[in-house]
Amino acid sequence: MSFVKKILSSFKNMHLQSLIANGLMSVFGMITLSIVYRSLKVTDIGVYIFFLSIIGLIDNLRAGFLTVTIIKFFSGTSIDRGREVAGSAWLLSAIIAVIFFILNIPTYFISKTVSDQGLALILKYFALISVVTLPCFMADCIVQAKKRFDRMLWLRIFNQGSYTLLVFTLASLHKLNLTTLLYTYIASNLFASVMVIILRWTMMGTIFKAKKDTVWELFHFGKYSMGTNISSNLFGVTNTFIINFLIGPAALAMYNLGGKLMQIVEIPLLSFVTSGMPLLSGNYNNGEKEGMIYTLKKLVGMLTVVLIPVVIISLIFAEPIIHLLGGKNYVANEAPNLFRIFIVIALLYPADRFFAIGVDVIHRPKINFYKIIIMSLSNIVAIFIGVWIYHSIYSIAFASVIPIIVAIYMTYKPLNDYYNFNFLSIYKVGFQELVLLYKLQKNKFFSSSKNLL
Known part of the structure; x- marks a missing residue:
């Protein structure tokens, strides 16, 4: 095999495909945010961030309920069982959508009496967005369960790519404002959903294969597993609420800019969680x-x-990184130091996410459910104590480390009971595996280069 073919063959690795797909989403997201920060007033940006945060929480509730559930019960099964699981998941998601629509009827009229603009937008449109994103969401779950991460790449292009293109076009025409931004968000999700339906990636037709027992099986697992998925989102939303209503939308824009760059951590983490869960499930099932x-x-x-090394570089170059994303107007405020705080705390993210996934895999999803409750309480208490003592946005950032430590402790214990291991040995194993990976790749590519000479 030639050197070039070996490089191309590396892209067939599911971990790399997942990383590229989620990395592309991150790139599109960064470009979009950079355009928004340069085109909208800081208060409008705060409203936009608040809107996306709540929509993200709603989406994560659905994703937490169904994503892990679909992957767990669909992967490695027979064709008939797979169709039954997919159909039952579709039935559950349809029921959730109907519930949202019923709830949206009174909230739509309540929104007219709400003074906060971001909250009013949520109360008006959350059900519509939930329905528009449903086919794309189900396709995303199914391609993960099938380990078709090449399709996931196209999903990201259809969704986030079209959104970035529309935002760029509106900004170039000087038509970008809060209203057009909202309509663009809805339109891009609608386009992505139509595309996956046309490509038949949703398995929508299997809804007629749904069975009552399977629906209840998915429901009882999903009601606990949702804790895994929303753990990384819930606390950001809690902070968003507190900052939005106690400090204001402008401060929220600053806080978000410092936190948005955490996608350089979130994206590879999400990619490996996505591709790693089937591996963990396979080990457990065997x-x-x-x-x-x-x-x-x-x-x-x-x-x-x-x-x-990513943390070290980020600590040194926080100002130019913030400048690149948000522009020069945001370098002299709190955003760079907030980014520094977030990036250091991010060293705990891998243990937090994978321990949560591990607890789900060993059939103890209740732990994640209880963990979320305790994390939420500890987060709120830490934030209010921090704001009361220092009355600074930095105190909210520092407080975010408390629930992560709580989460790691609560999930480490049951995993250690399942199979005893030393916590610090994790990092020794990680270093050894990286050295081994480096040596393997070095031998692979350099040996092929010598053969070509």
């Missing part, structure tokens, strides 16, 4: 306790070790 824990340690350790 009774390989040691293998599952080793896979967990390897993924957490490798990601954490890789993050260390």
